[in-house]
Amino acid sequence: MSSDDEQGREPAGQEPEQLALLRDMVREAKVPKAKPRTWRGAPLARELPVARVMVNKGVLHLDRYFDYAVTEELDAQAQPGVRVRVRFGAGAHRVRDGRREGGGLIDGFIVERVAESDYQGALAALAQVVSPEPVLSPELLGLARAVADRYAGSLADVLQLAIPPRNARAEKKAFPPALPAPAVPEAGSWGRYEQGAAFLESLARGGSPRAVWTALPGPMWAREIARAVGATLASGRGALVVVPDGRSVERVDRALGEVLGEGRHAVLTADAGPEKRYREWLAVRRGAVRAAVGTRAAMFAPVRDLGLVVVWDDGDSNLSEQHAPLPHAREVLELRATQDKCGFLLGSTSCTVEAAQLVASGWARPLVAPREQVRLAAPLVRTVGDQELARDEAARAARLPSLAWQTVRQGLKSGPVLVQVPRRGYVPRLACERCRTPARCKHCAGPLEAPDARDLHCGWCGRTDERWVCTECGFNRLRAQIVGARRTAEELGRAFPAVPVRTSGRDHVLDVVPGEPALVVSTPGAEPVAEGGYAAALLLDGWAMLGRPDLRAGEDALRRWIAAASLVRGQEAGGTVVIVAEPTLRPVQALVRWDPVGNAQRELAERAELGFPPVSRMASVSGREGEVEEFLGMTELPAEAEVLGPIPLPVADAGRPRRAQDTPVGERWERALVRVPPGRGAALAAALKVAQAGRMARGGGGGEGVRIRVDPPDIG
Numbered sequence: 001m002s003s004d005d006e007q008g009r010e011p012a013g014q015e016p017e018q019l020a021l022l023r024d025m026v027r028e029a030k031v032p033k034a035k036p037r038t039w040r041g042a043p044l045a046r047e048l049p050v051a052r053v054m055v056n057k058g059v060l061h062l063d064r065y066f067d068y069a070v071t072e073e074l075d076a077q078a079q080p081g082v083r084v085r086v087r088f089g090a091g092a093h094r095v096r097d098g099r100r101e102g103g104g105l106i107d108g109f110i111v112e113r114v115a116e117s118d119y120q121g122a123l124a125a126l127a128q129v130v131s132p133e134p135v136l137s138p139e140l141l142g143l144a145r146a147v148a149d150r151y152a153g154s155l156a157d158v159l160q161l162a163i164p165p166r167n168a169r170a171e172k173k174a175f176p177p178a179l180p181a182p183a184v185p186e187a188g189s190w191g192r193y194e195q196g197a198a199f200l201e202s203l204a205r206g207g208s209p210r211a212v213w214t215a216l217p218g219p220m221w222a223r224e225i226a227r228a229v230g231a232t233l234a235s236g237r238g239a240l241v242v243v244p245d246g247r248s249v250e251r252v253d254r255a256l257g258e259v260l261g262e263g264r265h266a267v268l269t270a271d272a273g274p275e276k277r278y279r280e281w282l283a284v285r286r287g288a289v290r291a292a293v294g295t296r297a298a299m300f301a302p303v304r305d306l307g308l309v310v311v312w313d314d315g316d317s318n319l320s321e322q323h324a325p326l327p328h329a330r331e332v333l334e335l336r337a338t339q340d341k342c343g344f345l346l347g348s349t350s351c352t353v354e355a356a357q358l359v360a361s362g363w364a365r366p367l368v369a370p371r372e373q374v375r376l377a378a379p380l381v382r383t384v385g386d387q388e389l390a391r392d393e394a395a396r397a398a399r400l401p402s403l404a405w406q407t408v409r410q411g412l413k414s415g416p417v418l419v420q421v422p423r424r425g426y427v428p429r430l431a432c433e434r435c436r437t438p439a440r441c442k443h444c445a446g447p448l449e450a451p452d453a454r455d456l457h458c459g460w461c462g463r464t465d466e467r468w469v470c471t472e473c474g475f476n477r478l479r480a481q482i483v484g485a486r487r488t489a490e491e492l493g494r495a496f497p498a499v500p501v502r503t504s505g506r507d508h509v510l511d512v513v514p515g516e517p518a519l520v521v522s523t524p525g526a527e528p529v530a531e532g533g534y535a536a537a538l539l540l541d542g543w544a545m546l547g548r549p550d551l552r553a554g555e556d557a558l559r560r561w562i563a564a565a566s567l568v569r570g571q572e573a574g575g576t577v578v579i580v581a582e583p584t585l586r587p588v589q590a591l592v593r594w595d596p597v598g599n600a601q602r603e604l605a606e607r608a609e610l611g612f613p614p615v616s617r618m619a620s621v622s623g624r625e626g627e628v629e630e631f632l633g634m635t636e637l638p639a640e641a642e643v644l645g646p647i648p649l650p651v652a653d654a655g656r657p658r659r660a661q662d663t664p665v666g667e668r669w670e671r672a673l674v675r676v677p678p679g680r681g682a683a684l685a686a687a688l689k690v691a692q693a694g695r696m697a698r699g700g701g702g703g704e705g706v707r708i709r710v711d712p713p714d715i716g
Contacts, residue, residue, distance in 0.1 A: 039125040040101070045075035048113035051126060054136075055088055055108040058157040058324065060693035063148070066108075067117040069125040078126055080112050081134030083166060085127045100124040109136045109159065133171055135163050135285065139340070140302055146335050149682070151710045152619070152689040153325020161321060162300035170279035175288035182260055185230040189220045192377075193369045203231040203308060203343055210337065211367040212355045213347040214597055216377040217566035219529060221347065222248075225310055226255035228345060229291050233264065237307025237342070241293040242329045244316035245525075246271065247511055252293045252312075260291070268294030268301055296321055299329045299336075308343040309333040315352045315559045316525070320713050328711065330354065349566045349596070350559040353552075353607065354614045356600035368597065378594040379537070379568040379575030382407075383583035404538050405495075407578045411536030412499055412517045414574065418530070418537040419521045420564045421488050422544045430456070430478045432470040439468060439478055448478075488540070489521040504528050524560040533569035535576075542581025542588065551612060551715055555603060558587040562596055617681030618715065619688055622649065622663070622671040623706040629672075631706045635691035638676055638683045645672035673715060685710050 052065040068086055070078050078084065087103035094102040100122045107130070117123060136159070144158040184204045190196035193213075202209045215221040229239040243249055249269055256265045266280040266289045277297075284292050285302045292301045296319050311319070311333050319329040330346065337344035344364060346355055358364040369377075384401045400408075411417040430439040430448050439448040441458035448456045448465060456465045456478075469476050486503065493501045501519045504510040510528035513520055517535075520528060524545075545557035561579060569575035581588045590599035608615040621628050628646045637643075649669045652662055663669040676684045688708050695706065 039069075039071045039073075039127075042071040042073060042125070045070045045072050045078075047075075048115055050114045050117045050123070051078055051084070052111045052114060053084060053086055053108040053126075054111050054155060054159065055086060055106055056156050056160070057088070057106065058154045058160070059696050060154050060689055061697040063154040063156070063693065065111055067114075067119050067123055069123040070113065071125055074126055074129055077129040077132045078110060078113070079132070079134060080110050080138075081136040082110055082132055083130040083135065084108055084110055085130055087124045087127055109163075111136070111141065131166055131168075131171060133166075133282070135166075137285075137302055140300065143300065143332075143336060143339060146339065147327050147332055148325060149689075150331065150335070150685060151325035151327050152685040152692070152708050157324045158327075161297075161323060161327075164278050164281050164297075165274060167275045167278040170275050170282060173279060173282070175283050175286050178287055178290055179264055181234050181236050182230055182264065184234040185227045185259055188227055189224055190227060192216060192373045193367055195365070195367060199345075199367060200228060200231040203228060204234050206235045206237070206307070208307070208337075208341055208343045210344040210358075210364040211346070212351070212359050212364045213345055213367040214351055214369070215347050215349050216369050216373060217349060217379070217562075217568070217570070217594075218377055218533070219251075221312070221349070222251040222255040223259065225252055225312065225345075225347065226259040228308060228310065229256060229265070230259050232308040232343065233260065233290050235307060237305045238290040238292075238303035239308040239310070240291070240298065240301055240303045240306065240333075240336075241310040241312070242296060242299050242319070242333060243293065243312045244318040245295065247509070248312060249293055249295060250511070256291065256293065263289070265289055265291035265293060266301075268292050268298035270295060270297040296329045299327075299332045306336065306340045306342045308345065309336050310345045310347065313348045313350075313559075313563075314346055314355060315348065315350060315556065317713065326709055328713075331711070334358075348559070350562045351596040351600040352559070353555060353600050353604050356597065356604045357614050360601075360604065366597070374594050376572060377570050379565055379577050380571045381565065381577045381579065381592045381594070383588060383592060384578060384580045385582045385584070400491075400495075400538070400540075401578075401580065404578050404580070407536045407538065407576050408492075408496070408519070411534070411576065412496070412519075413535075414517075415515055415532060415535035415569075416513055416518045416520055416530045418527060418534045418564060418567060419488060419492065419519060420527065420537065420539045420560075421521065421523060422541050432473060432475050432478065437470055437472040439470075441465065450478075489519070492519050492521065502528075522564075524564070527564050527567055529567060533573070533575065534567050535569060535574065537564055537568045537577045539564060539577065539579040539581070542579050546581065546585060546587065551607075552713070554585075554587040555600070558590055558596060558599060561587075561591050562594075565591070611675065611677075613711065613715070616675050616677055617684060617710075618673055618675045618712065619684055619708060619710045620671055620673055620712040620715065621646075621688070621706060621708055622669055625668050625670055627706055628670050631691060631695065632672060632674070634694070635687055637674065637687050638680050640677050640680055641684060641687075642675045643672055644675065646670040647672075673712075681710075 049070050051068050051070050053068050055066055085105050086108055088106045089103040094100060105127060140162060144162055145155055148155045148158045187197040187200055190200055199209055199211055225241055229241065232239040241252055243252060246269060249267060253267050266283050268280055283289050287304045292298055292303055311330050314330040321327050359366050382403060384403055408417050430450065441448060441463060443463055448458060450456055456468055457463065489501045489503045496519060499517060499519055501521065502510060502513060504522040504526045509526045513528045513530050515531035539561050546553055565577045568577055579588060579591060586599060590596060621631060632643060647670060649663055649671050651668060652665045674684060692708055
């Protein structure tokens with residue numbers, strides 16, 4: 001035996017040091033993995049080795065599932081509903097060892113696992129399981145597909161709206177189990193409504209009632225929603241509430257906390273930040289909470305055992321999604337109520353034509369208060385029409401009629417007074433002070449503006465006009481036809497110098513104002529709540545809201561007026577509302593009688609006679625000149641379809657605020673409307689979707705392309 005052998009000998013019962021070191025190194029070493037790019041040579045899963053994936057490509061000609069191979073190493077994590085990354089776009093010729101390779105990485109969701117693929121060629125392997133969290137449930141997938149089909153959109157686009165972006169830190173958070181079901185709340189103020197208590201009792205027993213609720217004026221609507229949610233949770237089911245804006249979310253959130261206590265609901269809003277938003281969404285998906293409230297981003301929230309969906313103020317444009325395929329929260333929640341066989345509550349202080357149609361069709365029941373309760377809760381409404389304005393010296397001198405001045409003075413004795421003006425800005429439109437002829441540009445006949453109270457310039461061509469003279473009477477002094485919030489605040493401040501004046505609008509929206517005397521000037525939708533209610537309200541320039549070239553102008557004006565008037569104290573408490581508008585017009589009469597339901601019913605009857613939505617289904621098709629006719633020419637529309645147009649659209653100005661669906665700046669676009677009778681909306685959406693998919697497949701989808709919008713909210 002050599003000396004080396006002597007030195008390497010270890011004491012009995014102990015293994016050689018080098019051998020132990022090697023064994024530890026082998027144990028700690030990671031098993032070599034196949035490259036994530038291709039998983040070349042990696043064995044496939046023994047069971048269900050094929051994953052059907054919905055890739056995140058929102059183009060219509062790729063609106064289908066794609067099959068990918070599942071490797072043995074990803075088998076446990078690659079379950080239906082999880083996020084994955086896949087290679088997409090590799091040609092069929094790029095096959096090596098029976099596995100397709102190449103293409104770019106793209107996100108997607110596993111829809112299902114199957115034993116074999118319908119595709120006969122080689123499959124690429126899943127590149128990566130991003131997270132084992134199953135975020136896409138079968139119920140959410142079915143809802144997203146129904147929404148995509150209704151709006152002629154792609155499933156991938158709907159899933160982008162339905163599932164928030166992943167946040168790894170939020171996924172690591174552990175959630176406590178859901179609290180036990182609460183006790184059934186008392187009916188409370190629901191007792192003011194016919195069948196209000198019965199609606200809550202049905203929810204508490206596990207029923208699924210559907211109702212269109214015309215809420216009484218005042219601040220109780222949020223608490224009434226909370227009681228309906230509480231009754232649903234008491235039955236062991238979940239509830240979802242969707243409201244138009246963050247201020248409404250805060251009110252319902254506060255009411256839910258008061259009625260249910262903390263820890264029973266989540267708040268889902270797009271502006272909450274990525275981590276908080278995803279954390280709240282996960283709390284709902286994992287069942288840690290059974291209720292959720294949020295803006296339109298919450299309409300797809302994966303509430304477990306859904307028993308009730310609530311949408312508040314469905315006439316608000318904020319509930320219409322601005323990203324493809326542009327769904328409306330009301331329609332999505334209707335689909336959810338039908339799909340999940342759950343309760344449905346559509347509430348507002350006003351009433352849209354769509355809500356009236358749900359009642360007329362028998363799909364939902366009306367939930368209204370008797371007239372005695374309406375008279376107790378609503379303020380007194382008085383009108384000032386054109387004839388009164390013509391005879392009123394105060395109105396000609398300072399725009400406010402004498403009745404308005406008297407109402408403001410009387411109201412300020414007991415509390416704040418709300419003044420609603422229909423437009424934002426500083427003197428948005430100008431007219432001759434003597435004859436009220438609109439001031440227009442000499443060059444292009446566009447409207448003259450003075451947004452900063454400086455030089456006049458044209459709102460269309462931008463040219464200035466330093467020596468304007470009225471073309472009708474020769475007068476050279478201008479007055480605002482519609483005075484903005486800042487200008488109105490200045491005028492009222494001079495008239496009531498001892499009273500504080502607050503403004504609420506686009507730049508700064510107030511939520512609550514004290515109950516002490518003050519003038520609160522607000523644009524529609526930005527009205528703050530006053531502690532104890534407003535003593536009075538002025539609704540100015542009503543003709544401007546009614547005169548918009550829009551099918552919904554009257555309905556929308558009434559909704560905004562009632563929303564503001566609902567913040568005023570009841571008639572018994574001295575609450576008074578003065579509206580400056582022609583009293584013979586139907587929306588004005590509906591406000592005076594406080595009868596939004598009757599107005600919606602009459603509007604629905606007229607639209608049915610004329611074949612207008614929502615009785616008919618309609619889609620808009622817009623594009624550059626010539627493209628719309630070409631697109632419609634290759635579309636196999638239903639035989640009953642009627643094409644209106646195309647007509648040119650206004651050219652977008654670079655200096656104007658832009659929305660997601662505005663036409664490109666400086667380009668000439670046109671629009672056509674396609675109308676079909678009731679029952680043919682699905683066929684219309686399918687035909688437009690097929691035509692758009694074919695156009696994109698042929699390479700016609702570059703640039704802005706042709707835009708399709710089913711059920712457009714604004715048809716002129």
